[in-house]
Amino acid sequence: MTETVVSSVPAARRTGEPGRLWHTFCDMNTVSRGPEFVVARAEGVWLWDSSGDRYLDGTASLWYCNAGHGRREIADAVHRQMTLLDSYTVYGDFANLPALELSERLAAHAPVADPRVILTCGGGESIDTAAKLARRYWAVTGKPEKTHLISRTGGYHGLHGIGTSISGMERFRAGYGRLLEDTSVVPHDSAAALEAEILRVGPENVAAFFAEPVVGAGGVYLPGPDYFTEVARICDRYGVLFVVDSVICGFARMGNWFGIERFGVTPDMVVFAKGVSSGYVPLGGVVVSGRIADPFWNREGNPFMHGTTYAGHPSACAAAMANLDILEREDLFTVALEVERHLDGALRTLAGHPLVAEVRSGLGVMGAVELTEEALTERGITTADVFAEARSRGVVLRPVPRALLVSPPLIITWEQIDHLVSTLAASLDAVSSR
Numbered sequence: 001m002t003e004t005v006v007s008s009v010p011a012a013r014r015t016g017e018p019g020r021l022w023h024t025f026c027d028m029n030t031v032s033r034g035p036e037f038v039v040a041r042a043e044g045v046w047l048w049d050s051s052g053d054r055y056l057d058g059t060a061s062l063w064y065c066n067a068g069h070g071r072r073e074i075a076d077a078v079h080r081q082m083t084l085l086d087s088y089t090v091y092g093d094f095a096n097l098p099a100l101e102l103s104e105r106l107a108a109h110a111p112v113a114d115p116r117v118i119l120t121c122g123g124g125e126s127i128d129t130a131a132k133l134a135r136r137y138w139a140v141t142g143k144p145e146k147t148h149l150i151s152r153t154g155g156y157h158g159l160h161g162i163g164t165s166i167s168g169m170e171r172f173r174a175g176y177g178r179l180l181e182d183t184s185v186v187p188h189d190s191a192a193a194l195e196a197e198i199l200r201v202g203p204e205n206v207a208a209f210f211a212e213p214v215v216g217a218g219g220v221y222l223p224g225p226d227y228f229t230e231v232a233r234i235c236d237r238y239g240v241l242f243v244v245d246s247v248i249c250g251f252a253r254m255g256n257w258f259g260i261e262r263f264g265v266t267p268d269m270v271v272f273a274k275g276v277s278s279g280y281v282p283l284g285g286v287v288v289s290g291r292i293a294d295p296f297w298n299r300e301g302n303p304f305m306h307g308t309t310y311a312g313h314p315s316a317c318a319a320a321m322a323n324l325d326i327l328e329r330e331d332l333f334t335v336a337l338e339v340e341r342h343l344d345g346a347l348r349t350l351a352g353h354p355l356v357a358e359v360r361s362g363l364g365v366m367g368a369v370e371l372t373e374e375a376l377t378e379r380g381i382t383t384a385d386v387f388a389e390a391r392s393r394g395v396v397l398r399p400v401p402r403a404l405l406v407s408p409p410l411i412i413t414w415e416q417i418d419h420l421v422s423t424l425a426a427s428l429d430a431v432s433s434r
Protein backbone atom coordinates (compact mmCIF):
# COMPACT_ATOMS: atom_id res chain seq x y z
CA MET A 1 0.00 0.00 0.00
CA THR A 2 1.40 3.42 -0.88
CA GLU A 3 0.94 6.06 1.79
CA THR A 4 0.11 9.64 0.98
CA VAL A 5 1.42 11.80 3.80
CA VAL A 6 1.45 15.53 3.26
CA SER A 7 4.42 16.64 5.32
CA SER A 8 5.21 20.06 3.93
CA VAL A 9 3.32 23.13 2.82
CA PRO A 10 2.26 22.73 -0.84
CA ALA A 11 4.93 24.02 -3.22
CA ALA A 12 2.59 26.59 -4.74
CA ARG A 13 2.42 28.29 -1.32
CA ARG A 14 6.12 28.89 -0.86
CA THR A 15 5.95 31.89 -3.13
CA GLY A 16 4.14 33.84 -0.41
CA GLU A 17 0.90 33.95 -2.39
CA PRO A 18 -2.29 33.60 -0.32
CA GLY A 19 -3.63 30.07 -0.31
CA ARG A 20 -6.99 28.71 -1.40
CA LEU A 21 -8.24 27.35 1.90
CA TRP A 22 -10.88 29.69 3.32
CA HIS A 23 -10.41 29.05 7.03
CA THR A 24 -13.59 29.03 9.06
CA PHE A 25 -14.39 31.01 12.21
CA CYS A 26 -11.88 33.74 11.50
CA ASP A 27 -11.13 36.97 9.69
CA MET A 28 -9.50 35.91 6.42
CA ASN A 29 -8.30 39.47 5.96
CA THR A 30 -5.79 38.65 8.70
CA VAL A 31 -5.33 34.91 8.23
CA SER A 32 -4.74 35.12 4.47
CA ARG A 33 -1.64 37.22 5.14
CA GLY A 34 -0.20 34.01 6.58
CA PRO A 35 1.76 32.10 7.38
CA GLU A 36 -0.82 29.56 8.46
CA PHE A 37 -0.10 27.30 11.41
CA VAL A 38 0.00 23.90 9.73
CA VAL A 39 -0.55 20.99 12.10
CA ALA A 40 1.27 18.11 10.49
CA ARG A 41 1.13 15.34 13.06
CA ALA A 42 -0.19 14.55 16.54
CA GLU A 43 0.41 11.96 19.24
CA GLY A 44 -1.11 11.84 22.72
CA VAL A 45 -1.37 15.46 23.92
CA TRP A 46 1.29 16.68 21.46
CA LEU A 47 1.08 18.37 18.06
CA TRP A 48 3.88 19.00 15.58
CA ASP A 49 3.76 21.79 13.03
CA SER A 50 5.10 21.51 9.50
CA SER A 51 8.54 22.70 10.68
CA GLY A 52 8.71 19.88 13.20
CA ASP A 53 8.17 22.07 16.29
CA ARG A 54 6.17 20.47 19.11
CA TYR A 55 3.19 21.96 20.99
CA LEU A 56 1.05 20.83 23.89
CA ASP A 57 -2.57 20.60 22.72
CA GLY A 58 -4.22 22.45 25.59
CA THR A 59 -7.63 22.38 23.94
CA ALA A 60 -7.94 18.84 22.50
CA SER A 61 -8.37 20.67 19.19
CA LEU A 62 -11.88 22.05 19.64
CA TRP A 63 -12.71 20.25 22.92
CA TYR A 64 -13.05 16.95 21.13
CA CYS A 65 -9.94 14.78 21.27
CA ASN A 66 -10.84 13.25 24.62
CA ALA A 67 -8.89 10.01 24.09
CA GLY A 68 -5.80 11.85 22.82
CA HIS A 69 -4.24 11.87 19.39
CA GLY A 70 -2.70 9.01 17.43
CA ARG A 71 -4.84 6.17 18.71
CA ARG A 72 -3.99 3.44 16.25
CA GLU A 73 -6.96 1.26 17.19
CA ILE A 74 -9.43 3.94 16.07
CA ALA A 75 -7.64 4.25 12.73
CA ASP A 76 -7.62 0.46 12.41
CA ALA A 77 -11.35 0.23 13.18
CA VAL A 78 -12.11 2.81 10.50
CA HIS A 79 -9.85 1.02 8.03
CA ARG A 80 -11.55 -2.32 8.73
CA GLN A 81 -15.00 -0.77 8.38
CA MET A 82 -14.14 1.07 5.17
CA THR A 83 -12.86 -2.08 3.53
CA LEU A 84 -16.05 -3.93 4.55
CA LEU A 85 -18.67 -1.24 3.96
CA ASP A 86 -17.42 2.26 3.34
CA SER A 87 -20.74 3.97 3.79
CA TYR A 88 -24.41 3.53 3.22
CA THR A 89 -27.44 5.61 4.12
CA VAL A 90 -29.70 4.94 7.10
CA TYR A 91 -32.68 6.63 5.47
CA GLY A 92 -35.87 4.59 5.44
CA ASP A 93 -35.31 1.03 6.64
CA PHE A 94 -31.61 0.94 5.69
CA ALA A 95 -29.23 0.29 8.55
CA ASN A 96 -25.63 -0.74 9.10
CA LEU A 97 -24.14 -2.70 11.97
CA PRO A 98 -21.92 0.03 13.45
CA ALA A 99 -24.85 2.51 13.54
CA LEU A 100 -27.06 -0.10 15.25
CA GLU A 101 -24.36 -1.04 17.77
CA LEU A 102 -23.45 2.55 18.56
CA SER A 103 -27.10 3.49 19.11
CA GLU A 104 -27.56 0.59 21.54
CA ARG A 105 -24.39 1.53 23.40
CA LEU A 106 -25.27 5.21 23.72
CA ALA A 107 -28.83 4.39 24.73
CA ALA A 108 -27.55 2.06 27.45
CA HIS A 109 -25.65 4.94 29.09
CA ALA A 110 -27.85 7.96 28.37
CA PRO A 111 -29.60 9.72 31.27
CA VAL A 112 -32.80 9.75 29.23
CA ALA A 113 -35.91 7.61 29.74
CA ASP A 114 -36.45 4.86 27.15
CA PRO A 115 -33.92 6.45 24.76
CA ARG A 116 -33.76 6.45 20.94
CA VAL A 117 -30.74 7.75 19.05
CA ILE A 118 -30.62 9.93 15.94
CA LEU A 119 -27.15 10.10 14.37
CA THR A 120 -25.68 13.12 12.58
CA CYS A 121 -22.29 14.44 11.49
CA GLY A 122 -21.66 17.01 14.23
CA GLY A 123 -22.91 19.28 16.98
CA GLY A 124 -24.63 22.05 15.04
CA GLU A 125 -26.45 19.54 12.88
CA SER A 126 -27.64 17.78 16.02
CA ILE A 127 -28.90 21.02 17.56
CA ASP A 128 -30.95 21.75 14.45
CA THR A 129 -32.26 18.18 14.57
CA ALA A 130 -33.26 18.49 18.25
CA ALA A 131 -34.94 21.86 17.71
CA LYS A 132 -36.91 20.68 14.68
CA LEU A 133 -37.89 17.51 16.53
CA ALA A 134 -39.08 19.53 19.54
CA ARG A 135 -41.29 21.68 17.33
CA ARG A 136 -42.52 18.68 15.36
CA TYR A 137 -43.33 16.83 18.58
CA TRP A 138 -45.64 19.62 19.67
CA ALA A 139 -47.14 19.89 16.18
CA VAL A 140 -48.03 16.20 16.00
CA THR A 141 -49.39 16.18 19.54
CA GLY A 142 -51.85 18.97 18.76
CA LYS A 143 -49.91 22.02 20.00
CA PRO A 144 -48.41 23.49 16.82
CA GLU A 145 -48.16 26.93 18.40
CA LYS A 146 -45.42 25.66 20.75
CA THR A 147 -42.41 26.76 18.69
CA HIS A 148 -40.47 29.22 20.86
CA LEU A 149 -36.93 28.16 21.80
CA ILE A 150 -35.15 29.49 24.89
CA SER A 151 -31.39 29.35 25.41
CA ARG A 152 -28.83 30.88 27.80
CA THR A 153 -26.38 33.77 27.73
CA GLY A 154 -22.98 32.50 26.68
CA GLY A 155 -24.58 29.33 25.32
CA TYR A 156 -23.00 28.06 22.12
CA HIS A 157 -24.96 25.59 20.03
CA GLY A 158 -23.06 25.64 16.76
CA LEU A 159 -23.57 27.86 13.79
CA HIS A 160 -26.13 26.06 11.67
CA GLY A 161 -29.44 27.85 11.12
CA ILE A 162 -31.09 27.14 14.44
CA GLY A 163 -27.85 27.09 16.43
CA THR A 164 -27.16 30.59 15.12
CA SER A 165 -30.69 31.70 16.02
CA ILE A 166 -30.40 30.50 19.62
CA SER A 167 -26.80 31.54 20.21
CA GLY A 168 -26.29 33.15 23.60
CA MET A 169 -23.63 35.36 22.07
CA GLU A 170 -24.95 38.24 20.03
CA ARG A 171 -21.82 38.41 17.89
CA PHE A 172 -22.77 35.11 16.27
CA ARG A 173 -26.32 36.21 15.49
CA ALA A 174 -25.72 39.64 14.01
CA GLY A 175 -25.37 40.32 10.31
CA TYR A 176 -27.34 37.51 8.69
CA GLY A 177 -30.71 39.14 8.29
CA ARG A 178 -33.72 37.52 9.89
CA LEU A 179 -33.02 34.36 11.82
CA LEU A 180 -35.69 32.37 13.68
CA GLU A 181 -37.60 35.01 15.57
CA ASP A 182 -39.44 32.95 18.14
CA THR A 183 -36.37 32.53 20.31
CA SER A 184 -35.03 34.21 23.43
CA VAL A 185 -32.01 34.10 25.70
CA VAL A 186 -32.07 34.08 29.51
CA PRO A 187 -29.20 34.63 31.98
CA HIS A 188 -27.22 31.40 32.25
CA ASP A 189 -27.22 31.40 36.05
CA SER A 190 -30.87 31.97 36.89
CA ALA A 191 -33.59 29.34 36.87
CA ALA A 192 -35.99 32.06 38.03
CA ALA A 193 -35.22 34.00 34.83
CA LEU A 194 -36.13 30.94 32.78
CA GLU A 195 -39.45 30.65 34.58
CA ALA A 196 -40.17 34.35 34.10
CA GLU A 197 -39.37 34.09 30.38
CA ILE A 198 -41.64 31.06 29.93
CA LEU A 199 -44.44 33.00 31.60
CA ARG A 200 -43.73 36.11 29.49
CA VAL A 201 -43.85 34.16 26.21
CA GLY A 202 -46.67 31.95 27.46
CA PRO A 203 -46.03 28.25 28.18
CA GLU A 204 -48.46 27.42 25.37
CA ASN A 205 -45.93 28.94 22.93
CA VAL A 206 -42.66 27.49 24.26
CA ALA A 207 -41.26 24.33 22.65
CA ALA A 208 -37.93 23.78 24.37
CA PHE A 209 -35.12 25.07 26.56
CA PHE A 210 -31.50 24.43 25.51
CA ALA A 211 -28.65 24.31 28.04
CA GLU A 212 -25.08 23.04 28.21
CA PRO A 213 -24.20 21.29 31.51
CA VAL A 214 -21.25 23.71 31.76
CA VAL A 215 -21.32 26.64 29.33
CA GLY A 216 -18.23 25.81 27.28
CA ALA A 217 -17.17 27.91 24.29
CA GLY A 218 -18.98 30.91 25.77
CA GLY A 219 -16.37 31.04 28.53
CA VAL A 220 -16.70 28.05 30.92
CA TYR A 221 -19.51 29.12 33.24
CA LEU A 222 -20.36 26.53 35.89
CA PRO A 223 -23.97 26.09 37.05
CA GLY A 224 -24.93 26.72 40.65
CA PRO A 225 -25.60 23.62 42.80
CA ASP A 226 -29.39 23.61 42.36
CA TYR A 227 -29.61 25.20 38.93
CA PHE A 228 -30.42 22.09 36.90
CA THR A 229 -32.79 20.60 39.48
CA GLU A 230 -34.75 23.85 39.32
CA VAL A 231 -34.58 24.00 35.52
CA ALA A 232 -35.85 20.43 35.16
CA ARG A 233 -38.72 21.19 37.54
CA ILE A 234 -39.66 24.37 35.65
CA CYS A 235 -39.56 22.68 32.24
CA ASP A 236 -41.69 19.86 33.57
CA ARG A 237 -44.16 22.23 35.21
CA TYR A 238 -44.76 24.30 32.07
CA GLY A 239 -44.54 21.53 29.48
CA VAL A 240 -41.29 22.78 27.95
CA LEU A 241 -38.90 20.18 26.53
CA PHE A 242 -35.54 20.18 28.32
CA VAL A 243 -32.75 19.74 25.77
CA VAL A 244 -29.22 19.29 27.11
CA ASP A 245 -26.36 20.18 24.78
CA SER A 246 -23.58 17.82 25.83
CA VAL A 247 -21.46 18.41 22.75
CA ILE A 248 -18.51 19.55 24.87
CA CYS A 249 -19.42 17.96 28.20
CA GLY A 250 -19.94 14.39 27.00
CA PHE A 251 -17.76 11.30 26.80
CA ALA A 252 -15.79 11.51 30.02
CA ARG A 253 -14.90 15.22 29.93
CA MET A 254 -17.09 15.55 33.05
CA GLY A 255 -16.32 12.10 34.37
CA ASN A 256 -19.43 10.46 32.94
CA TRP A 257 -21.13 9.82 29.61
CA PHE A 258 -23.11 13.00 28.97
CA GLY A 259 -22.03 15.53 31.62
CA ILE A 260 -25.54 16.21 32.85
CA GLU A 261 -25.45 13.13 35.12
CA ARG A 262 -23.50 15.29 37.60
CA PHE A 263 -26.79 17.07 38.37
CA GLY A 264 -29.13 14.08 38.63
CA VAL A 265 -31.77 15.26 36.18
CA THR A 266 -33.44 13.47 33.26
CA PRO A 267 -33.70 15.58 30.09
CA ASP A 268 -36.05 15.00 27.17
CA MET A 269 -33.19 15.10 24.69
CA VAL A 270 -29.40 15.10 24.90
CA VAL A 271 -27.34 16.43 21.99
CA PHE A 272 -23.83 15.00 21.56
CA ALA A 273 -20.86 15.13 19.15
CA LYS A 274 -17.09 15.79 19.57
CA GLY A 275 -15.87 13.30 22.23
CA VAL A 276 -18.15 10.50 20.96
CA SER A 277 -15.49 9.77 18.34
CA SER A 278 -12.77 11.95 19.90
CA GLY A 279 -13.11 13.74 16.56
CA TYR A 280 -11.26 11.06 14.57
CA VAL A 281 -14.23 11.07 12.17
CA PRO A 282 -17.04 13.67 12.38
CA LEU A 283 -20.05 12.33 14.26
CA GLY A 284 -22.86 13.62 16.44
CA GLY A 285 -26.43 12.91 17.33
CA VAL A 286 -29.41 13.33 19.61
CA VAL A 287 -30.62 10.95 22.30
CA VAL A 288 -34.40 11.31 22.44
CA SER A 289 -36.70 10.08 25.21
CA GLY A 290 -39.32 7.46 24.49
CA ARG A 291 -42.05 9.97 25.32
CA ILE A 292 -40.89 12.31 22.55
CA ALA A 293 -40.36 9.40 20.16
CA ASP A 294 -43.78 7.89 20.86
CA PRO A 295 -45.98 9.82 18.39
CA PHE A 296 -43.42 9.23 15.65
CA TRP A 297 -42.75 5.56 16.41
CA ASN A 298 -46.18 4.40 17.51
CA ARG A 299 -48.73 6.47 15.62
CA GLU A 300 -49.45 6.46 11.91
CA GLY A 301 -48.89 9.49 9.73
CA ASN A 302 -46.09 11.24 11.60
CA PRO A 303 -42.89 10.80 9.62
CA PHE A 304 -40.01 13.01 10.77
CA MET A 305 -38.81 14.20 7.36
CA HIS A 306 -35.42 15.38 8.54
CA GLY A 307 -31.98 13.91 8.02
CA THR A 308 -28.65 14.31 6.28
CA THR A 309 -26.85 12.18 3.75
CA TYR A 310 -24.05 10.99 6.02
CA ALA A 311 -26.11 10.37 9.18
CA GLY A 312 -25.24 6.97 10.63
CA HIS A 313 -22.06 6.77 8.54
CA PRO A 314 -20.69 3.29 9.36
CA SER A 315 -17.04 4.34 9.32
CA ALA A 316 -17.77 7.21 11.71
CA CYS A 317 -19.73 4.87 13.98
CA ALA A 318 -16.86 2.35 13.88
CA ALA A 319 -14.51 5.15 14.99
CA ALA A 320 -16.88 5.99 17.83
CA MET A 321 -17.12 2.36 18.97
CA ALA A 322 -13.31 2.07 19.08
CA ASN A 323 -13.08 5.41 20.90
CA LEU A 324 -15.67 4.35 23.48
CA ASP A 325 -13.74 1.09 23.97
CA ILE A 326 -10.71 3.20 24.91
CA LEU A 327 -12.70 5.45 27.27
CA GLU A 328 -14.08 2.38 29.05
CA ARG A 329 -10.96 0.20 29.03
CA GLU A 330 -8.72 2.99 30.36
CA ASP A 331 -11.53 4.23 32.60
CA LEU A 332 -11.04 7.77 31.38
CA PHE A 333 -14.27 8.57 33.25
CA THR A 334 -12.49 8.19 36.60
CA VAL A 335 -9.23 9.59 35.25
CA ALA A 336 -11.08 12.73 34.11
CA LEU A 337 -12.28 13.42 37.65
CA GLU A 338 -8.69 13.34 38.86
CA VAL A 339 -7.55 15.54 35.96
CA GLU A 340 -10.41 17.92 36.78
CA ARG A 341 -9.09 18.32 40.33
CA HIS A 342 -5.49 18.79 39.32
CA LEU A 343 -6.30 21.20 36.48
CA ASP A 344 -8.52 23.20 38.83
CA GLY A 345 -5.76 23.48 41.44
CA ALA A 346 -3.15 24.44 38.85
CA LEU A 347 -5.32 27.04 37.09
CA ARG A 348 -6.25 28.65 40.41
CA THR A 349 -2.60 29.56 40.97
CA LEU A 350 -3.16 32.13 38.19
CA ALA A 351 -5.93 33.89 40.10
CA GLY A 352 -3.45 36.28 41.72
CA HIS A 353 -1.85 37.36 38.44
CA PRO A 354 -2.31 41.09 37.83
CA LEU A 355 -3.87 40.49 34.39
CA VAL A 356 -6.33 37.88 35.66
CA ALA A 357 -9.82 38.81 36.82
CA GLU A 358 -11.17 35.33 37.42
CA VAL A 359 -10.41 31.63 37.00
CA ARG A 360 -13.39 29.38 36.30
CA SER A 361 -12.78 25.64 36.63
CA GLY A 362 -13.48 22.66 38.84
CA LEU A 363 -16.28 20.98 36.94
CA GLY A 364 -15.04 18.87 34.06
CA VAL A 365 -11.69 18.91 32.32
CA MET A 366 -11.99 22.52 31.24
CA GLY A 367 -11.26 25.97 32.52
CA ALA A 368 -11.26 29.67 31.71
CA VAL A 369 -8.77 32.33 32.73
CA GLU A 370 -10.49 35.68 32.30
CA LEU A 371 -8.48 38.88 31.90
CA THR A 372 -9.25 42.02 33.88
CA GLU A 373 -11.31 44.86 32.47
CA GLU A 374 -8.28 47.08 32.92
CA ALA A 375 -6.07 44.78 30.84
CA LEU A 376 -8.68 44.40 28.10
CA THR A 377 -9.81 48.00 27.80
CA GLU A 378 -7.31 50.43 29.32
CA ARG A 379 -4.17 48.50 28.40
CA GLY A 380 -5.55 47.11 25.12
CA ILE A 381 -4.26 43.61 25.84
CA THR A 382 -6.16 40.95 23.94
CA THR A 383 -6.61 37.28 24.62
CA ALA A 384 -5.26 36.77 21.10
CA ASP A 385 -1.97 38.32 22.31
CA VAL A 386 -1.75 35.81 25.15
CA PHE A 387 -2.76 32.96 22.85
CA ALA A 388 -0.03 33.89 20.33
CA GLU A 389 2.58 34.22 23.06
CA ALA A 390 1.67 30.83 24.53
CA ARG A 391 1.75 29.18 21.12
CA SER A 392 5.17 30.63 20.42
CA ARG A 393 6.19 28.96 23.70
CA GLY A 394 4.73 25.62 22.62
CA VAL A 395 1.27 25.53 24.20
CA VAL A 396 -2.02 25.82 22.29
CA LEU A 397 -4.90 27.52 24.14
CA ARG A 398 -8.24 28.86 22.93
CA PRO A 399 -8.82 32.62 23.03
CA VAL A 400 -12.37 33.99 23.36
CA PRO A 401 -13.00 37.73 23.77
CA ARG A 402 -12.38 37.92 27.53
CA ALA A 403 -10.68 34.66 28.45
CA LEU A 404 -8.23 31.94 27.55
CA LEU A 405 -9.89 28.53 27.58
CA VAL A 406 -8.29 25.17 28.25
CA SER A 407 -9.77 21.71 27.62
CA PRO A 408 -6.93 19.24 27.11
CA PRO A 409 -7.21 15.58 26.15
CA LEU A 410 -8.19 13.55 29.21
CA ILE A 411 -4.93 11.60 29.14
CA ILE A 412 -2.91 14.67 30.10
CA THR A 413 -0.44 14.07 32.97
CA TRP A 414 0.10 16.24 36.05
CA GLU A 415 3.46 17.29 34.66
CA GLN A 416 1.87 18.34 31.38
CA ILE A 417 -0.86 20.28 33.21
CA ASP A 418 1.82 22.11 35.18
CA HIS A 419 3.69 22.84 31.94
CA LEU A 420 0.47 24.20 30.39
CA VAL A 421 -0.27 26.45 33.35
CA SER A 422 3.30 27.69 33.84
CA THR A 423 3.50 28.54 30.12
CA LEU A 424 0.23 30.45 30.40
CA ALA A 425 1.64 32.33 33.41
CA ALA A 426 4.85 33.15 31.54
CA SER A 427 2.81 34.29 28.52
CA LEU A 428 0.72 36.61 30.72
CA ASP A 429 3.95 38.05 32.17
CA ALA A 430 5.45 38.55 28.71
CA VAL A 431 2.34 40.26 27.32
CA SER A 432 2.04 42.41 30.43
CA SER A 433 5.63 43.66 30.24
CA ARG A 434 5.43 44.76 26.60
Ligand SMILES: Cc1ncc(COP(=O)(O)O)c(C=O)c1O
Pocket residue numbers: 062121122123124125127156157158159212216217245246247248273274
Ligand atom coordinates in the same frame (compact mmCIF):
# COMPACT_ATOMS: atom_id res chain seq x y z
C1 LIG B 1 -21.98 23.04 23.19
C2 LIG B 1 -21.83 22.99 21.70
N1 LIG B 1 -22.88 22.70 20.95
C3 LIG B 1 -22.80 22.62 19.61
C4 LIG B 1 -21.60 22.85 18.97
C5 LIG B 1 -21.52 22.78 17.49
O1 LIG B 1 -20.83 21.66 17.06
P1 LIG B 1 -20.23 21.62 15.59
O2 LIG B 1 -19.13 22.63 15.55
O3 LIG B 1 -19.78 20.19 15.45
O4 LIG B 1 -21.33 21.96 14.65
C6 LIG B 1 -20.47 23.14 19.72
C7 LIG B 1 -19.17 23.37 19.07
O5 LIG B 1 -18.20 23.80 19.68
C8 LIG B 1 -20.58 23.23 21.12
O6 LIG B 1 -19.53 23.55 21.88
